[in-house]
Amino acid sequence: MKWKIAVDSGCELRKLNGLALDTGFTNVPLKIIIGDEDFTDTEDLNTAMLLQKISEYKGASSTACPSPDAWYNEFVEADFSVAITITGSLSGSYNSAMVAKDMVLEEYPDKKILIVNSLSTGPEMTLCAYKINELINEGNNFDDLCEKFAEYNKNSHLLFLLKSFDNLAKTGRVSKAVAKIAGVMHIQIVGKASDEGTLEILQKCRGTAKSYDAIIEGIKNSNYKNGKIAICHAQNENGAKILKQKLMDELGAKLVSILPASGLCCFYAEEGGLLVGYEA
Numbered sequence: 001m002k003w004k005i006a007v008d009s010g011c012e013l014r015k016l017n018g019l020a021l022d023t024g025f026t027n028v029p030l031k032i033i034i035g036d037e038d039f040t041d042t043e044d045l046n047t048a049m050l051l052q053k054i055s056e057y058k059g060a061s062s063t064a065c066p067s068p069d070a071w072y073n074e075f076v077e078a079d080f081s082v083a084i085t086i087t088g089s090l091s092g093s094y095n096s097a098m099v100a101k102d103m104v105l106e107e108y109p110d111k112k113i114l115i116v117n118s119l120s121t122g123p124e125m126t127l128c129a130y131k132i133n134e135l136i137n138e139g140n141n142f143d144d145l146c147e148k149f150a151e152y153n154k155n156s157h158l159l160f161l162l163k164s165f166d167n168l169a170k171t172g173r174v175s176k177a178v179a180k181i182a183g184v185m186h187i188q189i190v191g192k193a194s195d196e197g198t199l200e201i202l203q204k205c206r207g208t209a210k211s212y213d214a215i216i217e218g219i220k221n222s223n224y225k226n227g228k229i230a231i232c233h234a235q236n237e238n239g240a241k242i243l244k245q246k247l248m249d250e251l252g253a254k255l256v257s258i259l260p261a262s263g264l265c266c267f268y269a270e271e272g273g274l275l276v277g278y279e280a
């Protein structure tokens, strides 16, 4: 295989439509650990069941990133690999991929490997994977692809709508102060992936309609001009559809994909959560 595009399961994409010639695509799973049960975040994981278990389980639950070996197995298969990881500020996945890159290059010095720390998750990773595929399709060589992708990545963003920060707070991924805000009844939080790859709160909203408006405003504020938009949802397809319609009506969004969130994003975004990736 000439090219390999590998994302981790911070990204909901399980299959990349229109894959370039001689190119493979893999989603490398993280794990969700609820009590003494371990769930590997593959395509067949039932996320409705997962969310149910999470809400019923009162003890500590957590997640675990892929090992360097898991990334290694992807990179050895291709001449040129591009890995896109969930934000390295909140997960060890990026580090694992970097370790794997060194392992592979020591053994196969002619291979080329690009590790992208998305500083984000979910649908922003999906947009990035499609962009990489597009650049391969156009016939770019590895170095040109790296350069063009870096340029693209400056203008991709992520917004989120969360109704609870419990799992983010319990696992130490947001500060106690942030968790407290979201703990107030009926408050929804609209925020964005910060430039540092952490959660940044934009607005506290009472009611879903206000949250959707906050998302539209967040996108408008970053100079949006018709770029692609992708949405993923934690068991909230209806909300995703309503939001999609608003994005099309109010922003003229040209292409919108809606996918169910991965198990990992369901765990952290929690039931009803929405993530919106877009190109500014």
Ligand code: X90
Binding pocket: 030, 062, 063, 064, 065, 086, 087, 090, 091, 092, 093, 119, 120, 121, 158, 160, 173, 192, 193, 194, 197, 198, 199, 264, 265, 268, 269, 275
């Ligand atoms: O390595 C691991 O165990 C995974 C840890 C991941 C922690 C963060 C996941 C966030 C998922 C929440 C809303 C979007 C936040 C975007 C921040 C960059 C989704």
